[in-house]
Amino acid sequence: MATSIRILNGTVRGKLYWRRTLEGYLFISPWLIGFAVFTAGALLGSFGISLTEWSIIGDRYWVGAGNYVKLVQDQFFWKSLKVTFLYLLNVPMNLVLGLLLALLLNQKILGLGVFRTVFFLPSVTAGVAVSLLWLWIFNPRFGVINVLLAKIGIQGPMWLGSETWAMPALIIMSVWGVGGSMLIYLAALQGIPTALYEAATIDGASHLRKFVYITIPMISPVLLLNLIIGVIGSFQVFTQAFIMTSGGPNYATLFYVLYLYQHAFQWYNMGYASALAWILFIVILVCTFLILKMSRDWVYYED
């Protein structure tokens, strides 16, 4: 019996199996090539370069772990790491605000489509144009925020010109784009079976209890997704810092990727920049791993 099955399997393998395998690899070959060159190759290359001192025009010198040793002693490396972690504060703000907006919109209200469009609109804009817009919005004297604050008798801060307020300003700017996560929540909320709420109502559950025991568990996978998207995105902030603050004032917005860019393309320290790049890669990897690991305690999966 067992033998015959093996033979049967063997014959199936003989033709269809190999044909499928060949076709499968043919279809994914563009990605395989791209991955080998632009991802795996680049990462390995980056590691190799990080073990050298190389200013593009000159010779390459093997320095071993030298760049990594230098990095640990580099106060700007630590500063940029601190700045980037501080910016992570935007993630919980976006998580909470996005959920609140989604809850408001997940009801029978007039003009739902209009509100949804309005809140999502900032998320379709990006890049240099938006950074310039916010640079002008935060202008200490003539920007719209401080002009409006002055109307109610508050003298607004210097925003991007202030070591204290530059980071809050960039976080406010990121919260403007809360519509993206709102939309993800909204989809998740609409996917919760109403029967769950009905049953809870019959059992006499309060709104709060329904929210804590039904809504939160049911949308927890999406919470996790928004959390990871937010964290990975925050580690890669570049355009805002480059256009709006150049890392200042007094390095208050020296984001990690900006510092990496400066080493690579302003001072041409290719080796040192590559070491920075590898640390970034590892930091993101570790953070994502930790989030995923901890998520087992609070994320609910139906199946």
Place this chain on the structure above:
Amino acid sequence: MTVQGATAHHAVPERNWGPILHKVFVYTCLVVGTVVIMIPFFWMITTSLKKSGTEFTFPIEWLPNPPRWKNYVDGWTVLPFNRWAVNSVRISALAIAGSVISSAIVGFGFGRIRFPGRDALFLLVLATMMLPFPSVIVPLFLLFKRIGWIDTILPLTVPTFFGANAFFIFLLRQFFRTLPLDLDDAARVDGCNTFHVFLRICLPLIRPALGIIFVFSFMHNWNDFLGPLIFLSHTTKYTLALGLRYFQSQYRVEWALMMAVSLIILTPNIVLFFLAQKYYIQGIVVSGVKG
């Protein structure tokens, strides 16, 4: 006793204010939120219509009178934005084509063909979604420099033909998997080979998903800054994003003109959003809920 009972009986049933207060609260929040969200857009438009110099005068002119529509022409022509627009369109068009074609082919391979090693490789695709682009810019720059691609559109377009965006592959794979398997078998019985099944049977059925890739890919490439900043150096090769940065460095205080040009550059984003709103929303929903 009797009196009490009578009053209770005749009393007008008290109106339940709870739901109404709730509605008032919800609408107040939404309207306030709308105003706050729209202020930056309003500020951008109103600034773009001011006479140069009046950006810095009090009282603030909320509705510039007369509005200077000429700012849009002046800002656009003071630097070669036409040329930069052509560059941006070329890069975006090619990158969109590359993304749609490669993610469809690869997504089909992962979603509808069973072969050894598939699941492990697909995990690798998912893992690359976490890989930060900045962590490979140095080797990519050196690679493209060595093969003479710097200052050409190749570094910004060629990788898209090789499945550079793992998220797109993931998205299309999910869509391909939703199609019934009988479809392929029926087509094969009719004599279709795998490539025909892909091109003639499955691809037309996931057209909405291709729309999602189109809009996301446009968004990404049209607004990309770091990539062009690294791979393009001569001003004639600039994209609009780089051009706008150049504008900023040349005319630091010309906010009216800068806002006018910024608005022109953002217009395709906004127009495309309104034209293809369903794709945007579907794309976000699919990535969020099925992911």
